[in-house]
Amino acid sequence: MGFTRRTFLQAATAVGLMGVMAGGEATLAHAAPAAGGPGDVVGKVTVGYQGWFACKGDGAPIDGWWHWARNWGETPSPSNHAIVAWPDVREYPATYRTAFGNLGNGQPASLFSSYDQSTVDTHFRWMKQYGIDAAALQRFNPTGGEGPTRDAMASKVRAAAEAEGVKFYIMYDVSDWTSMQTGIKADWTAKMRAHTASAAYARQNGKPVVCIWGFGFDDAQRPFTPEACLDVLNWFKAQDCYVIGGVPTWWRTGDRDSRPGFSGVYHAFDMLSPWLVGRIGNAGDADNFYNAATVPDLAECTAHGIDYQPCVLPGGVTERQRAHGDFMWRQFYNMGRAGVPSVYISMFDEYNEGNQIAKTAESRDWVPTGSGFLALDEDGTACSSDYYLRLTGDGGRMLKGQLPVTAIRPTPPLVGGNGNQPPTAPGNPRATAVTDTTVTLAWTASTDDSGVTGYRVRRITGDTVTPVGTAPGNTTTYTVSGLAPSTSYTFDVQALDSAGSVSAASARVTATTAAGGGTPTGDLALRRPVSESSHTQTYGASNAVDGDPGTYWESANHAFPQWLQVDLGATTGVRRIILALPPSTSWGARTQTVAVQGSTDGASFSVLRSSTDCSFDPLTGNTATLTLPASTTTRHLRLAFTANTGWPAGQLAQLQVYGT
Numbered sequence: 001m002g003f004t005r006r007t008f009l010q011a012a013t014a015v016g017l018m019g020v021m022a023g024g025e026a027t028l029a030h031a032a033p034a035a036g037g038p039g040d041v042v043g044k045v046t047v048g049y050q051g052w053f054a055c056k057g058d059g060a061p062i063d064g065w066w067h068w069a070r071n072w073g074e075t076p077s078p079s080n081h082a083i084v085a086w087p088d089v090r091e092y093p094a095t096y097r098t099a100f101g102n103l104g105n106g107q108p109a110s111l112f113s114s115y116d117q118s119t120v121d122t123h124f125r126w127m128k129q130y131g132i133d134a135a136a137l138q139r140f141n142p143t144g145g146e147g148p149t150r151d152a153m154a155s156k157v158r159a160a161a162e163a164e165g166v167k168f169y170i171m172y173d174v175s176d177w178t179s180m181q182t183g184i185k186a187d188w189t190a191k192m193r194a195h196t197a198s199a200a201y202a203r204q205n206g207k208p209v210v211c212i213w214g215f216g217f218d219d220a221q222r223p224f225t226p227e228a229c230l231d232v233l234n235w236f237k238a239q240d241c242y243v244i245g246g247v248p249t250w251w252r253t254g255d256r257d258s259r260p261g262f263s264g265v266y267h268a269f270d271m272l273s274p275w276l277v278g279r280i281g282n283a284g285d286a287d288n289f290y291n292a293a294t295v296p297d298l299a300e301c302t303a304h305g306i307d308y309q310p311c312v313l314p315g316g317v318t319e320r321q322r323a324h325g326d327f328m329w330r331q332f333y334n335m336g337r338a339g340v341p342s343v344y345i346s347m348f349d350e351y352n353e354g355n356q357i358a359k360t361a362e363s364r365d366w367v368p369t370g371s372g373f374l375a376l377d378e379d380g381t382a383c384s385s386d387y388y389l390r391l392t393g394d395g396g397r398m399l400k401g402q403l404p405v406t407a408i409r410p411t412p413p414l415v416g417g418n419g420n421q422p423p424t425a426p427g428n429p430r431a432t433a434v435t436d437t438t439v440t441l442a443w444t445a446s447t448d449d450s451g452v453t454g455y456r457v458r459r460i461t462g463d464t465v466t467p468v469g470t471a472p473g474n475t476t477t478y479t480v481s482g483l484a485p486s487t488s489y490t491f492d493v494q495a496l497d498s499a500g501s502v503s504a505a506s507a508r509v510t511a512t513t514a515a516g517g518g519t520p521t522g523d524l525a526l527r528r529p530v531s532e533s534s535h536t537q538t539y540g541a542s543n544a545v546d547g548d549p550g551t552y553w554e555s556a557n558h559a560f561p562q563w564l565q566v567d568l569g570a571t572t573g574v575r576r577i578i579l580a581l582p583p584s585t586s587w588g589a590r591t592q593t594v595a596v597q598g599s600t601d602g603a604s605f606s607v608l609r610s611s612t613d614c615s616f617d618p619l620t621g622n623t624a625t626l627t628l629p630a631s632t633t634t635r636h637l638r639l640a641f642t643a644n645t646g647w648p649a650g651q652l653a654q655l656q657v658y659g660t
Helices: 014-021 117-129 147-164 180-190 192-197 226-238 283-303 323-338 387-399 541-545
Strands: 045-049 095-097 134-139 167-173 207-213 242-247 271-274 343-345 427-434 439-444 452-461 464-472 477-480 488-497 509-512 530-532 562-573 576-580 590-599 606-616 623-627 633-644 654-658
Touching (some): 117 147, 147 192, 167 242, 180 192, 180 226, 207 226, 226 242, 271 283, 283 323, 343 387, 427 488, 427 509, 439 488, 452 477, 464 477, 464 488, 541 562, 541 654, 562 654, 576 590, 576 606, 576 633, 590 623, 606 623, 606 633
Parallel strands (some): 045 134, 045 343, 134 167, 167 207, 207 242, 242 271
Antiparallel strands (some): 095 464, 439 477, 452 464, 452 488, 488 509, 530 562, 562 633, 576 654, 590 606, 590 633
């Protein structure tokens, strides 16, 4: 899948555009009525969301540096990378060290993994914070080696969207999908349609939204006939879906990047979203397109009862198109004066092509030395890493009538322009108490102009950084639980503020847990054989005993009771069971009702502990401990789940069993 949509050649020549302008500038005095009423996409700001970055060691089925590197099996480096812009990773709870040199400020060059739920949570928190209404999750051919990882990403996006109150929908990209006509229907029926049950799934005119990108493009990677495309489009409509078409730039005229004979396909969509990346590169181009495409496209859609969702681009960093926001704002202004009600931002996290709005290195201090990557200040104007998120927020408010339509960009390039500064780093981190399974940390409070709201505690294992929990802003201590006896652990702490900023990390502190209380083998369940009543997606039972706090088992939804079982290998005394959920605060507090059963033969089980309400809270480690009578012995230990206040399924990231 080396092809990306950006690689299309610019379809419109300057001569063609200026020919339209010769007739005078087309304008609309007021907003044109939308074919559909206000909903989750009409009158809203949607971003394209790739979610396609993985790192070696993050647990993703693809098991490699997915989309970060040309060779996914090798660590990203100056000679092995697939990106043209460097992300600002200061706010990501978990990161992965690369083979690039340190950043200009001396910090290690690390990247995020989209497979980490905490990454997707961070992205959707930004969407909520900056006024983005919906995310279109890009879904390419899911039948190849990338399929299991893409399937998991859909679930992670759903969880983050539900937690943050942001809408999402599936956007199929049919590029290079030779079996598309049958495959897309099978994928929707067997996998993606289930996500429409989520309250966060976007609906328009009462129908779940699905987008199909690529019908009608005049190139070899989308050779589909109009008949095949209409078959797919009408099939989705028969499933009672609201269908968006990601169509060629010149869909209306049927030439240049558009195949002839597709007019009937284009006019059958509920909404049209013409492609624009690679077509314009400066404010002058944007004005030309206002006359050549935006105004007549909107009129055509309105005349045929079709909703219209044109693209807005931040501009390529490498091509130096951004002009500290002037390029993007000119597009917003043109949409505003044309009366366009809905826009699609391309893209949220497209670091491969440099047209991302997600937080990006703001200066040479934040890119790897010797990498050649440009930062957001490439034209000499200092910009904060969240600048294009803030610009998107202002553009959305203007299109919604909350700001006047203006050609003057209202968004200051620097964060200081709106008064926010990140907190200072926590000071003097130290371990104040240690047991066989816990380490209590303390630190000196941070300061911040808008107030510290919390402290994120992270565990460092080699080059991997993993969050273990968050302490409230009014405390400077945190106890990390669920640890293994006689093991060395390293931690650091970051401060969070009410504006969403994150401090630099504190110094690191290392502590070694005490020896286990009479249990020299430590956790009896670690990497032992497990079985289950069921699981969903890729969240199998083995995730609960792999020693990784970020992976988890999840049973089938809406199907209690469910169970998870571990074979300890021999009948042995069991005294204490520690249950844990992933430490990310996105999980939220919840209570699961769990009973403990035991068996010596794996067939006949008895009750070792009756149903107990186990409370999990990420502010205190997201763990619960069950104690059994001192005389308890068993080989096969089973947890029976009958309720969960946070999700309609049994969930467990770590099952730890300790002896008498």
